[in-house]
Amino acid sequence: MAHGPSESFFSRWLFSTNHKDIGTLYLWFSFAMFLLGGAFAMVIRAELFQPGMQLIEPEFFNQMTTMHGLVMVFGAIMPAFVGLANWMIPMMIGAPDMALPRMNNLSFWILPFAFAILVSTLFMEGGGPNFGWTFYAPLSTTYAPDTVNYFIFGVHIMGASSIMGSINIIATVINMRAPGMTYMKMPLFVWTWVITAFLLVAVMPVLAGAVTMMLMDINFGTSFFDAAGGGDPVLFQHVFWFFGHPEVYIIILPAFGVVSQIIPTFSRKPLFGYSSMVYATASIAFLSFIVWAHHMFTVGMPIAGELYFMYATMLIAVPTGVKVFNWVTTMYKGALTFETPMLFSIAFVILFTFGGFTGMMLSIAAADTQYHDTYFVVAHFHYVMVAGAVFSGTAAVYYWLPKWCGRMYDETMGKVQFWIAFIAFNITFMPQHFLGLAGMPRRYSDYGLQFADWNMVSSIGAFMYGGAQLLFLFNVIRTIGWGKPIDDPKVWEGAEGLEWTLPTPAPFHTFSTPPVLK
Amino acid sequence: MKNTTSHRNVLIKSLLGAAVMFMFAMFVLPPLYDLFCEITGIGGKTGDAYTATEVVVDTTREVEVQFVATNNATMPWEFYPVEHKVVVHPGEQKEIVFYAKNLTGMDMVGQAIPNVLPNNAADYFLKTECFCFNNQPLAAGDDAELAVVFIIDPDLPASVNTVTLSYTIFDITDRGSMQVSQLK
Numbered sequence: 001m002a003h004g005p006s007e008s009f010f011s012r013w014l015f016s017t018n019h020k021d022i023g024t025l026y027l028w029f030s031f032a033m034f035l036l037g038g039a040f041a042m043v044i045r046a047e048l049f050q051p052g053m054q055l056i057e058p059e060f061f062n063q064m065t066t067m068h069g070l071v072m073v074f075g076a077i078m079p080a081f082v083g084l085a086n087w088m089i090p091m092m093i094g095a096p097d098m099a100l101p102r103m104n105n106l107s108f109w110i111l112p113f114a115f116a117i118l119v120s121t122l123f124m125e126g127g128g129p130n131f132g133w134t135f136y137a138p139l140s141t142t143y144a145p146d147t148v149n150y151f152i153f154g155v156h157i158m159g160a161s162s163i164m165g166s167i168n169i170i171a172t173v174i175n176m177r178a179p180g181m182t183y184m185k186m187p188l189f190v191w192t193w194v195i196t197a198f199l200l201v202a203v204m205p206v207l208a209g210a211v212t213m214m215l216m217d218i219n220f221g222t223s224f225f226d227a228a229g230g231g232d233p234v235l236f237q238h239v240f241w242f243f244g245h246p247e248v249y250i251i252i253l254p255a256f257g258v259v260s261q262i263i264p265t266f267s268r269k270p271l272f273g274y275s276s277m278v279y280a281t282a283s284i285a286f287l288s289f290i291v292w293a294h295h296m297f298t299v300g301m302p303i304a305g306e307l308y309f310m311y312a313t314m315l316i317a318v319p320t321g322v323k324v325f326n327w328v329t330t331m332y333k334g335a336l337t338f339e340t341p342m343l344f345s346i347a348f349v350i351l352f353t354f355g356g357f358t359g360m361m362l363s364i365a366a367a368d369t370q371y372h373d374t375y376f377v378v379a380h381f382h383y384v385m386v387a388g389a390v391f392s393g394t395a396a397v398y399y400w401l402p403k404w405c406g407r408m409y410d411e412t413m414g415k416v417q418f419w420i421a422f423i424a425f426n427i428t429f430m431p432q433h434f435l436g437l438a439g440m441p442r443r444y445s446d447y448g449l450q451f452a453d454w455n456m457v458s459s460i461g462a463f464m465y466g467g468a469q470l471l472f473l474f475n476v477i478r479t480i481g482w483g484k485p486i487d488d489p490k491v492w493e494g495a496e497g498l499e500w501t502l503p504t505p506a507p508f509h510t511f512s513t514p515p516v517l518k
Numbered sequence: 519m520k521n522t523t524s525h526r527n528v529l530i531k532s533l534l535g536a537a538v539m540f541m542f543a544m545f546v547l548p549p550l551y552d553l554f555c556e557i558t559g560i561g562g563k564t565g566d567a568y569t570a571t572e573v574v575v576d577t578t579r580e581v582e583v584q585f586v587a588t589n590n591a592t593m594p595w596e597f598y599p600v601e602h603k604v605v606v607h608p609g610e611q612k613e614i615v616f617y618a619k620n621l622t623g624m625d626m627v628g629q630a631i632p633n634v635l636p637n638n639a640a641d642y643f644l645k646t647e648c649f650c651f652n653n654q655p656l657a658a659g660d661d662a663e664l665a666v667v668f669i670i671d672p673d674l675p676a677s678v679n680t681v682t683l684s685y686t687i688f689d690i691t692d693r694g695s696m697q698v699s700q701l702k
Contacts, residue, residue, distance in 0.1 A: 099525045163536050171528040205536045209543025221693055224548055228590070228629050228688030235551045239543055302560060302637075 017101035026083025033075030040068035045462040061445035062130035069133025081254040091499035094178025099171035107164035114157035121147035137225035137236035166197035180517030192257030206243040241292035255392035266342035267334030268494035273326040280319035306365040313363040340414030344395035355383025376436025406505025407483030421468040427461025568644040575609040586684040608672040619661035642671035
């Protein structure tokens with residue numbers, strides 16, 4: 001029995017249990033959040049265009065830095081990759097749908113409410129959260145605006161959504177692989193996601209615990225993080241980063257997976273070192289649990305602790321290096337072509353590696369005292385988060401969009417977007433390394449005159465980068481509405497995998513009977 | 519149908535795992551952190567009230583004990599040690615006094631939190647009496663002399679010749695009836 005999507009717009013999207021529709025919802029939601037978080041970033045860069053206070057109050061600036069981080073991490077990047085997982089994992093492993101389709105609907109539809117709650121605080125008396133996306137106590141408890149309770153509730157809902165999404169992915173991958181699809185035959189995107197899903201189930205509850213302890217400190221008189229009652233604010237930092245460090249790998253591992261799908265396609269060679277990629281991903285996931293305190297070298301740790309966290313952190317460079325080596329080796333002597341997804345993927349490899357190197361610099365405990373909480377850190381994590389996760393997400397959309405909607409995007413526009421994004425990204429964040437090394441602290445609404453020039457350069461780059469995203473939006477809408485129709489199942493000459501055996505555009509229901517694997 | 523049961527299996531196991539991690543963050547990590555700090559002495563937390571026992575006073579050794587008083591953020595009291603340092607023999611019981619005055623026109627409650635440096639001395643700084651064991655209510659304009667009776671354990675590592683006892687006083691007026699002793 002072939003069922004199409006529901007005729008009514010509302011019942012199709014509100015009550016959907018179809019993995020493709022829910023994937024689409026996730027992707028559009030995350031893009032909306034990406035534009036919102038981007039708008040916050042534009043406010044930040046506009047204020048920092050020149051020294052002195054021009055546009056906004058310092059208090060509002062703090063809210064902007066906080067909301068930019070929260071919206072981008074929890075609203076843009078994470079749901080984008082959950083959306084890709086929803087769309088692609090069933091098609092890649094030969095499953096008809098996700099394992100738990102109703103929970104899939106629930107995990108998406110609570111997200112808009114979480115962000116409505118979070119963003120609404122900006123319009124309330126006292127303003128939104130202003131304590132940085134890391135919400136260190138006591139800034140986020142004793143000294144927080146009253147709206148912090150909305151923030152806490154919002155984080156709880158986001159966490160619930162992530163956990164449900166992850167369980168769905170785990171159940172799908174464990175139970176619903178087509179006959180013959182053994183674990184070591186799964187596409188790397190599926191592998192990286194299933195490992196990410198385990199990370200999410202392990203650490204999102206820790207985040208929920210951290211905000212619950214905050215909630216109790218604020219409203220119920222406990223003293224988890226309050227020194228006046230015998231608690232310890234440093235405990236907050238430990239709990240937060242016990243969640244926070246795995247979180248950064250939650251963001252980047254699916255991005256690794258995407259790039260590991262795209263590079264072989266446009267190199268027309270199988271991925272080099274498939275099994276080492278799987279083991280490297282698992283090692284990174286394991287190591288992410290034992291390095292958290294490298295975010296807090298300046299908190300006053302004993303020397304033994306600093307040394308341990310320093311060496312453990314450096315150890316992560318080994319599996320990450322294996323991955324970078326494998327990507328480069330996949331391209332080596334390949335029949336390369338440079339379509340937009342490939343351009344973004346190559347830029348990902350280069351810029352992510354660059355961000356990894358600055359991470360190595362930051363991991364040196366003795367040197368970190370100088371870099372800590374400066375723009376060097378800001379530059380570092382934007383190289384891995386933006387040039388890492390966002391570039392990879394963009395590559396994924398260009399790579400799979402023709403499969404999804406049966407229409408080809410405009411290659412020229414895609415390439416123009418890539419070059420603007422690539423150049424603008426570096427104009428924005430490269431100078432922030434210099435600012436940080438020169439001592440400019442992060443999260444301030446004003447700066448000394450000696451930092452003026454590079455800040456102006458950085459702001460110009462940021463506006464250009466923002467413009468490139470509008471071009472992206474335009475290109476995607478144009479493709480869906482008016483792109484050149486295609487019906488080649490493979491779309492890309494070098495593409496391998498089950499999703500490319502399906503008709504283009506991908507029908508509403510796929511693999512109702514499992515495919516036969518060679 | 520086999521699929522439905524195995525989906526439920528994954529769901530239940532994962533949700534249990536998530537619940538365990540939540541409990542771990544809420545109820546295991548904080549005590550674990552305290553225990554870690556207590557064992558290593560990091561954070562300079564001192565122990566609870568110590569009941570004095572007969573110990574031999576080691577008159578061959580002198581330890582300088584310094585006193586520091588700090589007001590937390592918005593705490594408006596006057597708060598300082600009457601003597602800034604004393605020299606004691608390990609094992610000798612010594613009483614010193616801090617002075618606190620509520621300079622405001624409101625009744626307030628303060629709470630002093632102790633900290634000992636160096637870290638490896640924290641376990642050897644024994645307090646038989648301390649105003650920090652209770653909170654300190656002071657009516658508007660009132661003042662008080664707050665006593666600490668302490669003994670330096672003769673087992674204090676030989677490398678330590680100076681111990682600093684620091685108190686940070688917090689304004690806990692708004693915390694109502696909550697007291698440190700109830701939280702521990």
